[in-house]
Amino acid sequence: MIILYTICGAALIASLIADRKKTLKALKVAFKKFIKIAPAFSIMLILVSVFLHIVTDEMIIKYLGDANSARGIGIAAFFGSITMMPGFVAFPLCGILAGKGVPYSVIASFSTTLMLVGVISFPIEQKYLGMKAGLLRNAVCLVMALTISLIIGFFYGDFTS
Amino acid sequence: MKRFIQPGITVVYALFILISLFTGFEPGREIGSNFLTFALSMLKILPASFILIGLFEVWVKKEIIQRHLGEKSSLKAYFWILLLAGTTVGGMYVAFPVSASLYKKGARTSIVIAYLTAAAIFRIPMAIFEASFLGLKFTLIRFAVSLPLIIISSELLGKMIENSSMKTELFPEET
Known part of the structure; x- marks a missing residue:
C-alpha cells in the first residue's frame, strides 16, 4: 500500500515536472475511466456483501472438512468460484483447512478458483471482455484451476490411498 | 428495461x-x-491505480507496447507481462482496467489474457503470504505448475477470441 502510493506520487510529480498539460490529461483519463466502471464496482460490492453473509467461513470449513479428495475438489471449486475474498482473509482460512487435515488438492482447488474464477466479479469482467469472452475465460480458468489442484494432489500423495 | x-x-x-x-x-x-x-x-487502492493507468495512457508510446507485447512479440513478451502481473496490487478490479489500457496500446489478445490470469495467481506478494500459511512447498509447486498453464491457456483463449465475434466486444471504447 505504502509502496503503491510512493510510486504513484513519484510518477505524478515526475509527470508534472515534465509536462503539466499531459499530467492533467492523465488525471482526466483516470477520473473518466473510474466513473465509467463505478456502477459495476458498486454492484460487485453489493453481491460480495450478501454472499459473504450467506457463505460463511464456518460453512466452508464444514463442507470441506470431511470430504474426500475427488468430491472435495469439486465442492471447493464451487465455493471458490461463487465467493470472493481478499487474500488476507482467504489464506488464513486455507491455513485452518490445512490444520484440519483437508487434502492439499482440495485447498488448492478452493484458493485457485477463488482467485481465477469470478461469478461475483462478472459484472465488472463483462464490461471489459464482453459477455462471451468473459464466460469463456472463466470456463478455461476453471479447467486450469482443477488441473493445478490435481497436480498438487499428486505431489502430496492425495490420491494414493 | x-x-x-x-x-x-x-x-x-x-x-x-x-x-x-x-x-x-x-x-x-x-x-x-x-x-x-x-x-x-x-x-x-483504486485512486492510485487509476492515476497510474492514466499516466500510462498519456506517457507510454503505442510503438513500445506494440513492439514488446504486440502481434510480432516473441516469448519474451510473457516475461514482461508476468513481471507486470506479479507486481500488480489489488484484485481483479485493478487488473481489468490495466488490461484494457494494455490492449489499447497494442498488446496482443493472448498477452492481455495472460496478464489477467497471472495477476490472479502469479502475484509475488501474495505468494509470500500464501507460503506462510500453506508452506513453501505448496507455493513453489503451485507457481511451477501455473507458469506453463498460464502460457498455454492464454495462447488458446487469445486465438479463440481473435477468430470469433468476441473480438468486437473486447474492451469497448469507454474502458
Missing part, C-alpha cells in the same frame, strides 16, 4: 441496509458492515 435493473438493485439494497440499521436486524447490519469493509479496502 435493462437500464433500470442496476439502479433498482442499488436502491432496494440501500433501503434494506438502512431499515436493518434502524430496526437492529442483525443479518442486514452484518451485510452492511461487509459492504463497508470491502468498499474501504477497494477505495484505498
